[in-house]
Amino acid sequence: MKRHLACLLLATGAGLAADPADFATALAQGKFSVNARLRSESVEQTGLRDAHALTLRTRLGFAPVAFRGWKFLVEAENIVAADGDSYSQAGLNAGGAGKAVVADPESTEINQAFVSYTSGQTTVTLGRQRLVLDNARFVGDVGWRQNMQTFDAVVVQDKSLNKTTLTYAWLDRINRVFGDRHAQGYWQSNSHLLNASYAGLPAGTLTGYAYLLDFRRPAYAANSSATYGISFVGATRLTDALKLTYRAEAATQGDYGSSRLNYRASYYDLEAGLAATQGGLTLGHEVLGSGNGVGFKTPLATLHAFNGWADLFLATPAAGLRDTYVKASLNLPAAVSLLAFQHWYETDATGARLGAEFNVQLTRKFGKYFTGLVKFADFRRDSPALPDVRKVWVQAEFAY
Numbered sequence: 521m522k523r524h525l526a527c528l529l530l531a532t533g534a535g536l537a538a539d540p541a542d543f544a545t546a547l548a549q550g551k552f553s554v555n556a557r558l559r560s561e562s563v564e565q566t567g568l569r570d571a572h573a574l575t576l577r578t579r580l581g582f583a584p585v586a587f588r589g590w591k592f593l594v595e596a597e598n599i600v601a602a603d604g605d606s607y608s609q610a611g612l613n614a615g616g617a618g619k620a621v622v623a624d625p626e627s628t629e630i631n632q633a634f635v636s637y638t639s640g641q642t643t644v645t646l647g648r649q650r651l652v653l654d655n656a657r658f659v660g661d662v663g664w665r666q667n668m669q670t671f672d673a674v675v676v677q678d679k680s681l682n683k684t685t686l687t688y689a690w691l692d693r694i695n696r697v698f699g700d701r702h703a704q705g706y707w708q709s710n711s712h713l714l715n716a717s718y719a720g721l722p723a724g725t726l727t728g729y730a731y732l733l734d735f736r737r738p739a740y741a742a743n744s745s746a747t748y749g750i751s752f753v754g755a756t757r758l759t760d761a762l763k764l765t766y767r768a769e770a771a772t773q774g775d776y777g778s779s780r781l782n783y784r785a786s787y788y789d790l791e792a793g794l795a796a797t798q799g800g801l802t803l804g805h806e807v808l809g810s811g812n813g814v815g816f817k818t819p820l821a822t823l824h825a826f827n828g829w830a831d832l833f834l835a836t837p838a839a840g841l842r843d844t845y846v847k848a849s850l851n852l853p854a855a856v857s858l859l860a861f862q863h864w865y866e867t868d869a870t871g872a873r874l875g876a877e878f879n880v881q882l883t884r885k886f887g888k889y890f891t892g893l894v895k896f897a898d899f900r901r902d903s904p905a906l907p908d909v910r911k912v913w914v915q916a917e918f919a920y
Contacts, residue, residue: 540587550584553595557666557917563607563620566907571607571620576600577666579631589638597631599624599666610698624666627699632670641679648672651689652822653715657769657789658731658747660822665697669820683720689713694735694820707743708736710777724754724766733819734777743819746776749787755795765802767791773816783814785840799850799858809868810840828863828877829897830909840868856884873902891917 540546556578563571581595601607601624605615609625634647651671653659662669672693678686691711698705711734717727731747749771755763771787786809793802806826808816815836818826827833827843843863850858859881865874877899884892895913899906 540585543584543587546584546587550582553579553581553583554920555579555918557915559624559666559913559915561607561622561624562912563622564908564910565620566901566909568620568907569618571616571622573607573622573624574602575622575624575626575666577624581632586638591636591638593632593634595630595632596628597667598628599626601626610702612698612701623697625699625702627667627701629667629695629700631668643677645673645675645677648695649675651675653687653713653729654717654727654751655753656822656825658729658749658771658818659713659820660825662697662822662824664822664824667697667699669697669822670695683718685715685717685719687713687715687717691733704740707740710734710736721754723756724752727751727753731820732776735819736778740819741778742781743817744775744777744779745773745817745819747771747773747787758794761796763795765791765793765795765800767804774811781812781814783811785809785811785814785816787816793847797851799848802847804843804845804847806841806843806845807868808836808841810836810838813838815840827865828861828899829879829895830877830899830911832875832877832899832906832909833865837867837874839870839872841874842866842868842871852882854884856882858882875899875901875903875906889918889920891919893917 540549556576558576561573577597577599579595579597581593583591583593604613604626607622608616608619610621610623612625630648632648632650634645634649636643636645648670650661650668651659651673652661671691672695673689673691675687675689691709691713694707694709696705696707700706712732715727715729717725719725728750734744735741749769751769753767755765757763767789769789772784773787774784775781787807789804789806791802791804793800810816815838817836823834824831827841833841843865845861845863848860852858861879863877866872867874877897879897881893881895886892893913893915897911899909901908
């Protein structure tokens with residue numbers, strides 16, 4: 521008993537010793553972070569002149585060490601282009617007129633600036649912050665773009681219940697990838713997010729959510745919506761070397777808040793696959809429905825991660841979208857990772873074929889801090905309402 525008590529006292533003393541004596545010490549022991557991402561993106565798109573963007577994203581951050589439950593982060597970001605007129609910066613540059621869009625405008629801004637406080641299993645975070653819920657299908661950081669999406673928000677996360685994570689967020693402003701100079705660069709918001717996830721089931725994780733999005737200005741008020749959904753994701757071991765993976769999700773959505781639309785639309789996604797040490801293969805079918813001529817909306821999602829890397833379906837068509845896809849991953853020699861997709865698209869309301877898309881990506885880490893990437897997307901249309909699109913990326917990233 522005495523030995524156990526001594527161990528407890530030592531552990532408690534170690535925890536107290538790790539906490540700085542005062543905030544000045546916490547500042548002195550703080551850590552700087554650096555991220556530099558150099559990217560070449562080339563785009564060929566029907567009806568537009570070819571675009572080529574060579575951009576460098578530099579992100580610098582500083583965070584004092586945790587002090588009596590408090591944490592702070594300040595992070596600044598700069599994006600520059602070798603030739604800003606070699607592509608359309610989402611309409612911000614006259615020299616890019618008639619060229620394909622690469623959504624990486626030149627900018628300098630505060631990317632994150634927040635304070636958080638943790639008491640027990642509850643953390644409250646206030647300020648400009650990154651926020652990703654579940655697989656980012658409804659709320660994400662759009663981390664692929666040079667300027668990620670962040671949120672001016674209050675976020676409360678609690679893990680007091682066994683294997684349960686409860687998240688509530690109030691969103692005051694959405695800082696979008698286009699930057700403050702763009703008319704759609706930020707959205708004023710009065711939105712509420714609720715997400716509850718339970719990981720205690722033998723077969724996987726069950727999540728329920730309610731996302732009540734209200735955007736205040738007429739230019740983007742139509743994106744206001746109320747979404748209620750549930751998902752289940754997990755894996756079951758078939759043999760020592762092979763697992764069956766699965767995901768099922770369903771949601772319903774309608775107009776909300778400042779929206780003047782009158783619609784009701786549904787969403788569902790089904791996935792099943794096999795996963796092994798060397799890679800995996802997954803078959804999926806995702807449906808974003810429509811109602812009263814309005815497609816199911818996911819305005820806060822990490823959209824590039826869904827419905828193809830050519831980014832043809834960042835907004836759901838009015839007739840909805842069905843995406844049937846095959847995903848393959850493979851660990852190649854020389855520590856190279858391969859990820860590939862094949863998509864087939866149709867409208868949900870009529871079943872009209874929209875096109876097919878092939879995606880492939882190769883990545884490799886070089887030591888602790890460097891990552892290289894080559895990526896390709898090729899969309900071929902079946903509908904004259906859409907363009908053919910081909911994109912090629914080459915990227916090098918340093919993260920410290």
